Amino acid sequence: MRNLQGRLELCSINTATLGHREPLNQTIERIARAGFGGIAPWRREVEGGDVPRLARQIKALGLSVTGYCRSTYLPAATSAEFSANVEANRAALRDAAVLGAQCFVLVVGGLVPGSRDLEGARSQVVDGISMLLETARECGVPLALEPLHPMYAAKRAVVNTIAQALSICETVDPDRSGFIGIAVDVYHCWWDPELTASIATTGQANRILAYHVCDWLHETNDMLLDRGMMGDGVIDLPAVRSCVERAGYNGLVEVEIFSAQNWWQREPDEVLAICAERLQTVC
Template structure:
């Protein structure tokens, strides 16, 4: 495994890391000036400016879009809700294609409000992803299922392990790893006793589309908004990048850091500098 030292062109910044405090055009300029090779923008930021304008700026700055964030939840209490989600996601896929994203990140949704049907929610997810495949193929945008920590199963995602995500991929698109794969966010997956084996399996199936890093704080205060800066928590990030690259992943290392009360209060250029240092030292 090669060090990331002096290799920031292999690294990307998810714009949530900067707290969505500035317009996207300003954020993209900052990320490029800081030396990063990639960015993962969020839909609301792109839609505020327009995908065509964002695409022009990305080309001018020579930034790769490591992923486009993110899908509308696929679970819902009614057929109308689920159909609206599919339509919304198809619109987002067109923007993902416009900005030449390497993948469209799928956060699939939790158990519907008022329901206790976990198995039914997972069926809705499988059906929803299957409905998006034709458009994804037409646009040549890969769908990347992102497993979330099980603490999010109720409200954000009923897909909680790489193993689950891989099983979905094989069930929905068994012969097409180029169009359906997995975004591995170490914050969500580090705890899994089968993580190393699952990474190997996903790599063997050629399903790994993205790799996100932050850290898990031992005294985390908020399950969404208190991620740790790389090196401040308990995750062996170099070990897991080694596992990823052994499994064949050669894409970008993307920082995705939700930190409302700590890092989102740091001046953006300073925050990008810390991200650069930590990527090179501990990732």
């Protein structure tokens, strides 16, 4: 396992960690000034802005874009709505290409509102990803399918384990083109009894595209907005990273923390300093 001590260039900050409280150009400056090697911006910060200018700023400051967050949900009640969701993701992929993103993160969506058709939603997800794969190839930006914790299955993601995500990748891309893989986020997968085996299998398929860290608090208060800083919770972070790196992943370690009542209330530079310390000591 790589030693992160004194190696912040191996670490990235997902901009959600800072709570989207400042314009992206300021956030880019902060992350670069703090010594990190990468950044993962969100569409809400990019769309409607001068994307080429943001790309130039990121490049000039020596940052890599470890991911672009995130996809429009795919499942829909009508074919027209489904097509619109796919087109929104195609547009985002084009922005991801301008930014030089290493991947476009797919959070696929949950059940169609008012529906109980879980298998139908999952079928739409496979269809939508199949449609996006050619655009990903054209843009040169791989799709990073991120399985979410099962508590999100109803609303945010009907893809819930690494094994399930890998099965989808193999279904839509049996030739292993390099344009679809998996974002491994410890918050969503730490609990999985098949985690070690699933990561190993994903690595053998050369499909680990991103690795996200935070922590799961023992007394979490909100299923979405109460993630913990690394070291404050129950996840064995070194064990998971060791597994991911043994499986062949050598990309950046990306911090992604949603924390409305704690970390989003603190000064951004303080949050970055603590992220830096924890990455080097407990991850």
